[in-house]
């Protein structure tokens with residue numbers, strides 16, 4: 192480890208893009224140029240003190256002891272720093288090293304790992320595996336409306352919203368938000384508490400769903416509600432106080448994030464209300480009516496409110512910079528924000544009023560809300576420029592682009608929902624809605640989690656992503672599984688004899704994809720934890736040869 196900068200036998204040249212040094216290497220004389228293309232790790236290797244400069248721009252523990260292998264230009268773009276200024280600061284630090292820099296990993300640098308690891312464990316077990324088993328039972332019973340499967344489907348949904356989506360969102364937010372805002376995480380130990388509360392709340396909530404109508408399920412349901420609401424409350428408080436510590440000006444994307452967290456809080460409270468509404472229903476008719484009233488708005492709040500808005504916000508802050516996408520010709524950020532929130536509010540109000548009053552004009556409000564969904568989806572995709580040519584393509588870009596294709600498909604389906612119901616003589620076409628939901632939860636949300644985590648984690652672990660597996664196998668499998676499910680679920684209305692048996696396999700195809708991706712991500716996190724420079728050998732080729 193170097194204590195001061197390795198600048199012996201140096202001559203300084205200057206060019207329009209950066210500062211060039213002739214550095215003496217440790218083994219032989221080498222010529223190194225510090226330009227936008229030099230990796231952060233290379234600069235840190237030459238001059239450990241330069242880490243002080245990177246920390247000022249938000250690096251902190253990213254990349255572990257050796258720093259990320261991304262180029263300086265990439266670091267500057269992602270941290271919204273001026274490259275010329277950054278190069279000047281590094282130069283100044285090399286000229287006059289300001290004391291010895293000792294790297295020390297702290298809780299706020301690695302807290303994301305426990306969130307991500309629980310997220311992976313959840314999706315592979317009670318998420319996708321359990322979902323696949325439920326789907327197999329649906330296929331064998333040739334019906335989506337089997338009351339005996341209700342508890343396990345709701346337990347699966349609960350685990351996926353909180354144990355998969357919220358775990359990844361919270362882990363990512365604790366890791367990146369302070370760095371985006373150029374500050375430190377406020378009270379990391381509280382962030383840690385929110386992790387344990389969330390994990391305990393998920394286990395209690397799932398057990399409560401499965402044990403219904405036993406008396407113990409009421410206690411577990413109450414504990415789950417208290418734990419999860421406290422966890423979300425602490426999460427919001429920690430991020431709010433972190434933002435207040437920052438002197439950075441507010442960025443328009445932050446309103447997406449703030450409103451996403453308000454929807455998350457509302458969705459968490461309503462999840463408890465939903466449980467007790469089911470638990471206290473004495474007759475099957477009451478149970479079905481209560482589910483019909485609450486389930487739709489609850490899932491819309493959690494998926495179209497919490498998940499879509501956080502992905503919309505993070506996409507705007509992260510995707511164009513990381514993949515080098517062109518800025519949109521016209522900025523529609525404000526319009527997208529109001530359309531996303533407005534269509535959701537209109538959707539919930541119209542749905543509840545339609546169901547409780549049976550007045551047909553509320554159906555017009557609902558259809559208007561459905562019509563607005565593809566509008567905001569198209570505007571959001573254009574705003575990010577995700578279908579443009581990336582100047583920094585990466586193995587994960589295909590996931591991000593595919594996620595937006597799925598967003599367009601799932602939102603594009605919604606205006607036709609009432610028409611589909613009318614044509615197939617169904618008041619509520621469960622198959623069509625389930626198909627739309629899967630396109631949204633797996634195609635859009637989960638595809639985005641796969642892509643963004645596989646882009647970010649190697650950076651945090653200090654691994655060069657270019658040397659890693661292309662992830663084509665999980666990408667293709669995930670898309671095949673999702674396409675199969677979305678198409679076949681609708682086809683069960685027309686050719687049940689063919690569609691149901693095939694439908695049963697799609698969950699296991701998705702599970703295989705997630706297993707492949709999950710093992711790679713887990714191992715990458717472990718490399719970061721132990722500061723190993725090599726990936727361990729795996730049973731199948733995870734690292735590119």
Ligand code: HEM
Nearest residue numbers: 319322323325326335344348351486625632633637698701
């Ligand atoms: C990856 C494989 C998955 C499989 C095999 C699967 C399977 C299922 C099945 C069989 C249902 C019942 C479908 C119906 O009644 O129409 C369901 C419902 C649901 N799933 Fe999944 N799922 C998966 C992934 C996900 C993910 C990633 C999420 C969340 C991000 C999720 C959230 C939900 C929700 C919210 C419901 C609706 C529950 C309700 O009716 O309240 N699922 N899933």
